[in-house]
Amino acid sequence: MNKKFKIQELEYHFPYHHLPHLDNQDNVVNYRSLAWGYKYFCYLLHCKKIIESLRANSVLDVGCGEGRFLGLLGKEVPKKIGVDLSKRAIGFAKAFHPEIEFFPKDASEIEEKFDIVTAIEVLEHIPDEEVSDFFTKLAARTNEQGKILISVPSTVKPVSAKHYRHYNQELFENQLQAANIPFEIEKVEYVYREPKWLKFYIKLTNNKFGSLQVKYFNNLIWKYIQKNLCISDVEHGEELIVLLKRQQ
Template identity: 30%
Template sequence: MSDKVQDFQDEEYCFPYHYVSEMPRKGGFVQHFVDTWGMNYISTIEYVLERLQEVDSSSIVDVGCGDGRLAREMALNFPDKYIAGIDYSSRAIALARAMNQDLKGVVFHSLDITSESHERKYDVAVLMEVFEHIPPEDSARFLEGLCSLLTPDGILLLTVPHSNKPVEYKHYRHFSCDCISEIFSKHFDVIEVRPFERSGLIRKFLEVILCNRFFVLNNRRLSGFIYKIQKKYLFECDEKRCQRIFVKARLKSL
């Protein structure tokens, strides 16, 4: 096989596409996978990236990085910065490494920050949809471990689900703006708390258009148009109608 042909094949492996189609043993053939939270997730990544541009930093750590998608986008958008992803799950880290072998600007570590130390400190830590996965009885140790990752006056960017949303099966708790501020104020000076992701019938309608039991919208122009609508009209909102919260904070001086 020529190098050129092999290069074409290698480019296909930026995503495990062979795993999308399911064997019919589950009752029927399926050749697509739909992330019903995808629009919310991508718009949050974009928002976090925008807020990172405001912070003067040379290093960023994605705590609770999972499969590494946010860390990947940070590496692509900030090639001059040192980017790391940390997660308790060794399986998640293995997947993050596999999905990001094409990038040299990001590293991943399997680490339990509640009980293990890390040799490096970072100017910025990002916790995107992570803190709700921490058992309340472990939150104090988790926050101490988080602080140990940051340089003096290090910045934290955080998103969590709001208590307007019912607690999901994977989560321990959701938060109000006052609640999340109180939890983090012991170790951080809270600079900004912003509710976002407006709930309501319009969002539900857009989500149904994107995917339902009869079809999945694959037209890029139409799906892109729907995405722009929700970014423009349904992202910013007040706490009464929000589904999630963004927090910006600075590590307190010792």
């Protein structure tokens, strides 16, 4: 492998040719942005921290999407498997994380059992009449000492068009009880709050007219968020994270 090829190969940690794209009027746009990126990484990194603290040897991520969460776990978790009903999402997952096993399957089609089964931002996408069955599938894939880790958007934020519901602890507990699985809540945490000044900053730098990214300020804001805003409370937390353990 020659030097120039190595330089090019390193560029493919992300498909950078897809950053510029054509809009609906065939105009070239040179950037893509995600306004809720701060919240996204707050709850992903918090879930990662929980799994690392449990020293799990195996994780099954149900509804894994393009595999971003499992990719964050790294070598600390020897066995990682992701499943998702979207073949397109699994295609991205395999491309971005070839070292991890991904399958376009329902969780019930996996025979193995795992130390931790995760559902990161999945439960809100499940129709009401299928929620109990979804809990049952998670429980069935968890080994005798295993745990279930779930993150969902909280009722602090309005329900988006692609979600069936957002959660408070009472709703979560009611659905868990209705599912009648041998698991109980071990820990409930609220993640990420967004003060007015941060909302203004995000709207100012990411809107329909364009995106303004100043690396120095972005780094300062992210450090502040990590220290002061990632961990929140029931009144302000935009994400609800629940760890379940088997009933004794």
